[in-house]
Amino acid sequence: MASDALSLTNVHAFYGDSHILHGVSFSLRPGGVLALLGRNGAGKTTCISTVVGFLTPREGEIKLFGESIAGLSPERISRLGIGLVPQGRRIFPSLTVRENLIVAGQRENKSEKPWNIERIYSMFPRLQERHTQLAGTLSGGEQQMLAIGRALMGNPRVLLLDEPSEGLAPLIVAEVGRTIKRLKEEGQSIVLVEQNRQLALEVADQAVILNTGRCVFAGEASELNEDLIAQNLGVFRAH
DSSP, rough: OOOOSEEEEEEEETTEEEEEEEEEEEOOOTHHHHHEOOOOSSSSSHHHHHHTTTOSSSEEEEEEEEEEEETTOHHHHHHHTTTEEOOOOOOOTTSSSHHHHHHHHHHOOOOSOOOOOHHHHHOOOOHHHTTBBBGGGGGGHHHHHHHHHHTTTOOOEEEEEESTTTTOOOHHHHHHHHHHHHHHHTOOOEEEESSSSHHHHHHHHHEEEETEEEEEEOOOOOOOHHHHHHHHHHHHOOO
């Protein structure tokens, strides 16, 4: 039986004395998109920080394709194949588009189609058009595409997207959704943290809802019902 792309089992995480994650468990299928949902303060960012090694779990197990990564350094976890597109994008504003991508190409990849600059440009033609432009002068949508491209340059086995639609106009949000669908079609395993639940549930086949650091739902996205969503995420408002 193939290993899950990413699995968390009974993960407890703390900030100082504050107990933030309470026994969180879920798993991502290889090539799937898992939407990690919850209100502000529910523990989503803490969950991502724990997976990438910014925070060490006090208890529990985190595995990447069957290999334990809990407690490893962020650099080691990145080399093993976890890619992060952080909230707020955090590109290098004083470097050009191309330089941002070159800096990120770190992990060797033995797959048939490794990510390189040419492949990034084919997915994001606007980045090719602006390859000599300073990243800090790009629009918000272009910066988000660059942040995704930069993460892909590390050839991640699992890509974590933390609030990729934040602050973007609806037309650009739709473009982000199309990008995620294209990556899914290419077999990329993705965890999507997203306040825009309409976007999240359009692209995800699995879903997890966190509420005050506890997993209140983990399963197929199609199994989410309106009562569960309203109770844990609030009344739906289309973006």
